[in-house]
Amino acid sequence: MRLTKKYEDGSFGVADNLQFGENSYDFKNLLIKTLGQYEDSVSSLGKEEFCKHIFTIEQYFEKMQKFSDALLQMFDALGIYTADDGIVGSLITMLEHVMGDNEQWISYFIYDCNFGKDDREIEFDNKVYVLKTVENLYDFMMQYYC
Numbered sequence: 116m117r118l119t120k121k122y123e124d125g126s127f128g129v130a131d132n133l134q135f136g137e138n139s140y141d142f143k144n145l146l147i148k149t150l151g152q153y154e155d156s157v158s159s160l161g162k163e164e165f166c167k168h169i170f171t172i173e174q175y176f177e178k179m180q181k182f183s184d185a186l187l188q189m190f191d192a193l194g195i196y197t198a199d200d201g202i203v204g205s206l207i208t209m210l211e212h213v214m215g216d217n218e219q220w221i222s223y224f225i226y227d228c229n230f231g232k233d234d235r236e237i238e239f240d241n242k243v244y245v246l247k248t249v250e251n252l253y254d255f256m257m258q259y260y261c
Contacts, residue, residue: 118142118149160213168210169221172203173230214261224252246249 119127135141161169203244224246228235231247237255238244242257 118146135259138250150225160210161254162250165210165214165253168206169225169230169249169252172206172225175203176225216256220252220256220259224249 117130120130121127124235129136129142131143133145146200207222207225210216211219214221223235224231227233228246231249231251234247236243236245239255241258244251244257244258246252246255
């Protein structure tokens with residue numbers, strides 16, 4: 116059920132199908148309930164599912180690195196193939212969008228922290244976070260965005 120309608124000028128108003136006005140407590144309660152449900156659904160990935168996706172990307176990077184190394188030995192050329200072939204970048208961007216990661220902590224973890232292999236500390240809210248594992252990343256993001 117939509118709570119709003121959009122006018123031609125781009126502004127919004129209360130949907131016509133509601134039984135109460137925008138200044139009523141019923142509308143306020145419905146708006147708060149709907150907003151809460153939306154906010155709960157924004158981070159729709161739980162820790163286990165999020166970690167699974169990051170592990171899949173890491174495995175892909177590792178396989179593509181082995182492939183690139185094999186090509187390098189066979190053809191004695193540099194930079195034949197890289198793991199981030201555009202598709203992976205799109206998947207990472209999509210994962211950041213699904214998780215509401217506007218600051219691109221997922222990209223930071225993958226590229227700058229090398230999936231947690233390179234120790235990196237982040238200070239936030241007077242706490243220091245070390246991103247050594249995907250679980251650390253997820254916990255940090257839940258603290259950062261919630």
